[in-house]
Amino acid sequence: MSSPDRQALKRHLDLVGQLQPAYHQPNHAPFPDEIDHARYRALLRSPHDVGGEPDVPIPWEEKEEEQWELNTFATCECLAWRGVWTAEERRRRHNVDLGQTQYLSLPYYGRWLLGAARILVDKQCVTLTELVNKIDEVKKRYEQSSTR
Amino acid sequence: MSDNHKPAPMVDEISDFEVLEIAVRELAIEKGLFSADDHRRWTEYVHSVGPLPAGRLVAKAWLDPEFKKLAVTDGVKASLEVGVDWINSPPTKFGTPSDYCNLRVLEDTPRLKHVVVCTLCSCYPRPILGQSPEWYRTPNYRRRLVRWPRQVLSEFGLQLPEDMEIRVADSNQKTRYIVLPVRPAGTEGWSEDQLAEIVTRDCLIGVAVPKPGRKADDKRHVHPAVHPVHHDH
Numbered sequence: 083m084s085s086p087d088r089q090a091l092k093r094h095l096d097l098v099g100q101l102q103p104a105y106h107q108p109n110h111a112p113f114p115d116e117i118d119h120a121r122y123r124a125l126l127r128s129p130h131d132v133g134g135e136p137d138v139p140i141p142w143e144e145k146e147e148e149q150w151e152l153n154t155f156a157t158c159e160c161l162a163w164r165g166v167w168t169a170e171e172r173r174r175r176h177n178v179d180l181g182q183t184q185y186l187s188l189p190y191y192g193r194w195l196l197g198a199a200r201i202l203v204d205k206q207c208v209t210l211t212e213l214v215n216k217i218d219e220v221k222k223r224y225e226q227s228s229t230r
Numbered sequence: 231m232s233d234n235h236k237p238a239p240m241v242d243e244i245s246d247f248e249v250l251e252i253a254v255r256e257l258a259i260e261k262g263l264f265s266a267d268d269h270r271r272w273t274e275y276v277h278s279v280g281p282l283p284a285g286r287l288v289a290k291a292w293l294d295p296e297f298k299k300l301a302v303t304d305g306v307k308a309s310l311e312v313g314v315d316w317i318n319s320p321p322t323k324f325g326t327p328s329d330y331c332n333l334r335v336l337e338d339t340p341r342l343k344h345v346v347v348c349t350l351c352s353c354y355p356r357p358i359l360g361q362s363p364e365w366y367r368t369p370n371y372r373r374r375l376v377r378w379p380r381q382v383l384s385e386f387g388l389q390l391p392e393d394m395e396i397r398v399a400d401s402n403q404k405t406r407y408i409v410l411p412v413r414p415a416g417t418e419g420w421s422e423d424q425l426a427e428i429v430t431r432d433c434l435i436g437v438a439v440p441k442p443g444r445k446a447d448d449k450r451h452v453h454p455a456v457h458p459v460h461h462d463h
Contacts, residue, residue, distance in 0.1 A: 133349030133400065135373040139385055142371075145364035146455040150251040155361075156272040157255050160264035162327030163272070169328040169403060177351050190352070190367045192247055198254050208257050216253040224244045 095135055097124040102182065129185040130177035151191040158198050167201050175200055248457070271321040278319075280360035283312040284408050285429035287335070287358070288440075289422045292413040298337075301410065305333030314358045329356050330404045336397070336436075337410045343394055344409045345383065345436030347375045348401040355406035359434060364453065366435065376400065386437040387448055399436075409436040416442040 101124055103110065117125070161167055176197030177185070185193070202208045208216075259266050287308060291298035301308040306316045316331040317324065325331045333355055336344035348354065349372045354362035365371055375382045379396045383389075390396065399407045411433050417425060432438035432447040 130350055132369045132373045133347075133376045135369075136377075137370050137373045139374075139381075140368070140370050141451060142365040142386065143451045143453055145453040147361070147459045148247075148455045149457050149459050150245070150248045152273065152276060152459045153251050153255060153269075154247075156269050156276065157251070157258060159272050159327050160268045161258065163268065163322045164264040166258075166263050169330075172328070173351060173403065186369065189247070190364075195247060195250055195254065198258075199250060202254065202257060202261075202263075207261055207263055212257065213253065216257050217249055220249050220252045220256075221244070224249070228244075 091134065093120070094124060097121065098127050099135070101125065128178045129180065129182040148191075150195075151189075154191045154195045154198065158194050161198060161201065166205065166207065171201065172197055245456070268321070275319070275321055276361070279356060279358075281431040281434060282426075283309065283314045284355070284358045284431075284434045285426045286312040286422070287408075288410055288429040288434070289425035291335075291410055292417075292425055293422055298410070301335045302337050305335045305408070306331055308335065309333060309358055312358075316357050319357060326357060328403075329353075329406060332405050333358065334399070334405060334407050335410050336399055336407055338412045340412060341393070341395060343383075343390055343396050343436065343439075344399055344407075345375065345379060345396065346399050346401060346407045346409060347372055349373075349376055350400075350402065353401035353403060353406060355401075355408055359408060359431065363431070363435075365450075383437060386432070388438055408434045411436075411439050414439070414441050 097120055158172055162169055162172065172194075176193040180188070180193060180196070184196075188196070199213060203210050203213060255269065258264055259269070287301060290311065291301045291308075297308065297311065309316060316329070316333070320326045336346075338344055347366075352362050352367040352372075354366065356362075371382070376398050379398050380390060383396070401407055411429070413425070414428070417428070427445050428440040428442065430438065430440070430444070430447045433440045438444075438447065
């Protein structure tokens with residue numbers, strides 16, 4: 083992609099900002115001839131490519147780490163250490179493939195975690211049934227231990 | 231989203247993320263994808279990293295022009311002298327899967343200030359700087375720093391003169407950055423230990439500059455964890 087001048091970049095980012103599917107926009111499954119070059123380029127942008135987007139100042143905050151967040155990081159790195167995925171596959175799953183809504187609405191390590199769950203199923207290391215059963219088992223285990 | 235629409239934090243319940251984390255980890259171990267010992271060793275490695283070695287690297291570079299030359303030409307090799315082996319410190323012995331092994335040390339001058347971001351994700355030189363701060367990971371920082379760096383830096387309390395050039399380094403999967411700030415006035419004759427103390431994490435990211443007497447980053451609100459990391463393993 084050639085480097086656009088600032089005005090072109092602003093037009094691109096404005097268009098990207100208008101692309102969120104919404105019922106008030108007639109943009110669902112358009113006719114092919116309705117996609118011009120600018121719209122095509124804006125549609126190809128992936129949700130993690132946020133550099134330069136307009137936003138308002140927010141308070142800068144630190145965060146104490148949750149135990150599950152550290153565990154998730156370790157799990158993801160161990161999966162790469164032992165050759166289940168590469169860091170590039172991991173990034174694609176939790177940055178690019180999630181879609182805008184999940185990308186912006188999940189916590190940082192929530193995205194890592196969903197990516198790890200997805201890779202186990204995608205690579206057929208576990209079946210979806212095994213994953214669902216395991217989730218049920220963990221919930222039951224926790225309910226039992228918290229009612230003791 | 232206004233604050234009063236946020237769901238109340240769950241305290242006595244196990245969250246969906248906690249359930250899924252346990253499920254994924256246990257399944258991976260049961261299937262032999264990695265071992266419980268691998269996971270424990272990785273966690274120990276994470277506990278062992280932090281910003282101190284990077285601060286030490288800067289202090290050394292301030293004192294030793296030859297070391298500074300090494301630092302700005304080969305950051306990974308210079309890291310060895312502050313105890314960080316990008317290849318062998320992680321339990322893999324081939325580096326961390328996610329950080330690659332390429333550190334660039336960006337030297338500030340009195341007319342040029344560097345600051346680091348990762349617009350596409352939150353790439354960060356973990357082996358020499360530890361885990362990234364929450365604000366560094368926010369889309370907001372990643373959106374705005376590349377476009378309005380002077381304003382964002384001022385929000386961090388760093389007011390730069392108009393004639394100071396700001397260069398924003400956008401990290402990526404293969405290249406990680408730390409900033410080598412200008413040695414501040416008033417530190418003449420200081421030891422390496424004294425100098426290292428004022429080179430905090432925020433100075434190394436570039437959103438602050440070292441000053442005599444400034445030994446910690448500015449106090450910010452800390453969002454508490456529901457079930458914080460316990461360090462007893």
